[in-house]
Amino acid sequence: MSNSGQVWVVDDDRSIRWVLERALQKAGILPRCFSSAGQLLDALETSTPDAILTDIRMPGIDGLALLERLKASYPAIPVIIMTAHSDLESAVSAFHGGAFEYLPKPFDLDDAVDLIRRACSQGRRQRQERSEISDLAPAKTPEIIGEAxxxxxxxxxxxxxxxxxxxxxxxxxxxxxxxxxxxxxxxxxxxxxxxxxxxxxxxxxxxxxxxxxxxxxxxxxxxxxxxxxxxxxxxxxxxxxxxxxxxxxxxxxxxxxxxxxxxxxxxxxxxxxxxxxxxxxxxxxxxxxxxxxxxxxxxxxxxxxxxxxxxxPPMRERRQDIPLLLRHFLLEASRELGVDAKVLLPDVEEYLCRLDWPGNVRQLENTCRWITVMAAGREVHLDDLPPELLQIRQHETVALAEGGWEAAFKRWVYDSLSRGGHNVAKDAIDVSEGILITTALQFTRGRRQEAAKLLGYGRNTLTRKISELKLDV
The missing domain is CATH 3.40.50.300 (P-loop containing nucleotide triphosphate hydrolases)
Incomplete structure (x- = not known):
């Protein structure tokens, strides 16, 4: 199984460390465990993980104090706070401190692993994202943003x-x-x-x-x-x-x-x-x-x-500007609120670029403010979007069921062309093959030889396409 990232776990309970370590290894995530926050801080002087999972109540430096130090010195590392003492005050303190997510014990192990995988994914992209944000934030903010x-x-x-x-x-x-x-x-x-x-x-x-x-x-x-x-x-x-x-x-x-x-x-x-x-x-x-x-x-x-x-022009006539505006407004909202800028997952950004935005730039800006305040983690998923945008997504799902995949594909082509896309045919083939391969591998539970047979590929062909398309499988 491919490496899904590295997470450091700090908990004074040895049994919790043992259970998490085994589950993470099985999921393809590399764990490193510590019994105290001090040990973890010492280790950070020589290397850094993709994410950190810490208990909140421990001897010495507790989880919230550790979170404060991590956000001050290592702001790019997502931190998950877990505790058996699940209460509103702890949750609020964790989120105010900049936690990626709050995980109350007892937790479902599969849910915990999935959450850690998300945090690792964000952590790996965090440095690149911060670099892009820096490029987007010159000393003087542009008066009007647009490349369309x-x-x-x-x-x-x-x-x-x-x-x-x-x-x-x-x-x-x-x-x-x-x-x-x-x-x-x-x-x-x-x-x-x-x-x-x-x-x-x-x-x-x-x-x-x-x-x-x-x-x-x-x-x-x-x-x-x-x-x-x-x-x-x-x-x-x-x-x-x-x-x-x-x-x-x-x-x-x-x-x-x-x-x-x-x-x-x-x-x-x-x-x-x-x-x-x-x-x-x-x-x-x-x-x-x-x-x-x-x-x-x-x-x-x-x-x-x-x-x-x-x-x-309205937003629907300048769709190629939507990603640029999203990043700008998310950065602006994070500065106003004194928090890290949210990061949109690729499928979220792609979905937002498909919307017509009847309220135009103002609606898009307000959406970014809503996301900055309401999204649980720093990494934004489709379910983190405002309810009114999720309703549009549900309507799209109904339309897809009624119109078939051909109607959805036709809209994808139209949206790609309206965003000024080039090589749309190649992009469509790459996207289609990527969906075929990842879906087949999910269906066969990762068994590549069986997936290749179902798709009509040879085993070597499947391996080559996974590499060419840079699929994370």
């Missing part, structure tokens, strides 16, 4: 508008990052040293919008105890970002049109105009042309705003 062709068009538009004061209309579905693009346009403009003021038309009550935009004079209405500058005045010399412009009431559309035409406005209750120099960037998830045709948006205002239009 549709996002490259956005970047080119920002670059072309870098030295411009021109009005820009950004359109895109909710959650695609329209304000992020607006801020990037401001940062790269001649107005970068002035204010960037944002206002969401849909978030402000209709009767307060006028005062919010244009300000008011003292005594202009009940409760106006003093003069207040509106968003236009606050943005003087800089940029005013009007989000969800399609929700702007008709009477305010007229006033906005005058500001765009004349550069001045009357605050509520004022008798003289206020002159401002403001660049307008507007955004909407709606089709303004349709609103114009329906009489819900002024056509002349539309043409004033629609000087330059920047379209932000």
């Amino acid at each position: 062709p549709a996002m490259q068009e956005v970047f080119r538009a920002i670059a072309r508008l870098a030295r411009s004061h021109i009005t820009v209309l950004i359109n895109g579905e909710s959650g695609t990052g329209k304000e992020l693009v607006a801020r990037a346009l401001h940062r790269h403009s001649p107005r970068a040293n002035k204010a960037f003021i944002a206002l969401n038309m849909a978030a402000i009550p209709r009767d307060l919008l006028e005062s919010e935009l244009f300000g008011h004079e003292r005594g202009a209405f009940t409760g106006a105890q003093s003069r207040r500058a509106g968003r236009f005045e606050q943005a003087d010399g800089g940029t005013l970002f009007l989000d969800e412009i399609g929700d702007m009431p008709a009477e305010l559309q007229t006033r906005l049109l005058r500001v765009l035409a004349d550069g001045e406005f009357f605050s509520v209750g004022a008798h003289t105009p206020t002159r401002v120099d403001v660049r307008i960037i507007a955004a909407t998830h709606q089709n303004l042309e349709t609103l114009v045709a329906q009489g819900r948006f002024r056509e002349d205002l539309f043409h004033r705003l629609n000087v330059i239009r920047v379209h932000i």
